[in-house]
Amino acid sequence: MNVALGTQSAEPGRGNEDFAAAAPGAAVLLDGASVAGAQTGCKHGVAWFSTTLGGLLLSTIAAQPARPLSECLADSIRVVRSLHEDTCNLTYRASPTSTVVAARVNAGALEYLVLGDSTLLLADPDGKTTAVTDRRLDEVGKRLRAPVDVLPTGSPEHTVALAEYRDALTGLRNRPGGFWIAGPDPQAAEHALTGSVPLDSLTSVTLLSDGATRLVDSFELATWPDMLAILGESGPDELIRRVREVEAGDLDGRRWPRGKARDDATALHWVLPL
Ligand SMILES: [Zn+2]
Structure with a gap:
């Protein structure tokens, strides 16, 4: 393996x-x-x-x-x-x-x-990728977080708005119509x-926390195949390094509004066959 x-x-x-x-x-x-x-x-x-x-x-x-x-x-x-x-x-x-x-x-x-x-990112022999993500949290979050995203990350107003947003989000946790x-x-x-x-x-199976998928899903600076290329050629550390580099250029979240300037980031890249 x-x-x-x-x-x-x-x-x-x-x-x-x-x-x-x-x-x-x-x-x-x-x-x-x-x-x-x-x-x-x-x-x-x-x-x-x-x-x-x-x-x-x-x-x-x-x-x-x-x-x-x-x-x-x-x-x-x-x-x-x-x-x-x-x-x-x-x-x-x-x-x-x-x-x-x-x-x-x-x-x-x-x-x-x-x-x-x-x-979960699945790659097939033709280079096609399929990302399996549970969108329910994201969908509920988007409905609730618009007032947060107009404020600079790290400002006192942002902190207050973020706390209110998290309260509202928690109310929908593990509830029908919310997220699980x-x-x-x-x-x-x-x-x-x-x-x-x-x-x-x-050809490969990759497990990723949302701190590691930001290049694709938050920053939109890479595609899933781009991410796989980084993982295949340089490994998970290089992927995380690139995420940190982009985050460092936008610490107040003005370009890419986000709850945390940086997040724990993890990638487990499993190359098949066994
Ligand atoms: Zn305990």
Whole structure:
């Protein structure tokens, strides 16, 4: 199995709430999230949540090939919940949550699951790419964040507007008509996007957190095939370096309005065949 993994926290020396890992025939990527400024009832924190859930999910999908990925995710969410529901109050709206991308080779196919705004990028032998992203968070977010995006990132007004936006967004979390994300509720797993593609139609599978896809989906400075070329020729670190370079030129978000000037960025590039 040929896997290249790069990850970098938003700011040097700060914790990284992304988690990515691979086992033979399987890979996962999670991007942990909290609600900035809101009180949490969890003593462990977001990085603990994404790391613990990610490790459990990877071992579950690898060890139980007959069990569907969404059921493996529900099982893993349930186990993580059991690890801290007695010590932490998980009813707070700022309890840790996480996106999830999982991919597994099974019976000649690649099975995948995507929940939240991380991306699975599939490449075929003709160079065609398919990006699988759960757009529900983005769609809900766009409806709510227009007042935030007219303000300079990092200004006091932006901070206030961003907090209001996050409150509104949290109200639509794991609700019909809103968006779904891994948190304390195993039911979210049922709402993940899932699919399966024949292995012989793939040359690579890439798992990306939204901090790493900015070149394509936020900045629109590259296409998915451009991104694959960077990953194939130079690897995930170079991809993240280029994202940071662009961010450094627009720290106040005037050109590209965004919640965070920089975000944790992770890319796991898995080249097939096995
Ligand atoms: Zn906890």
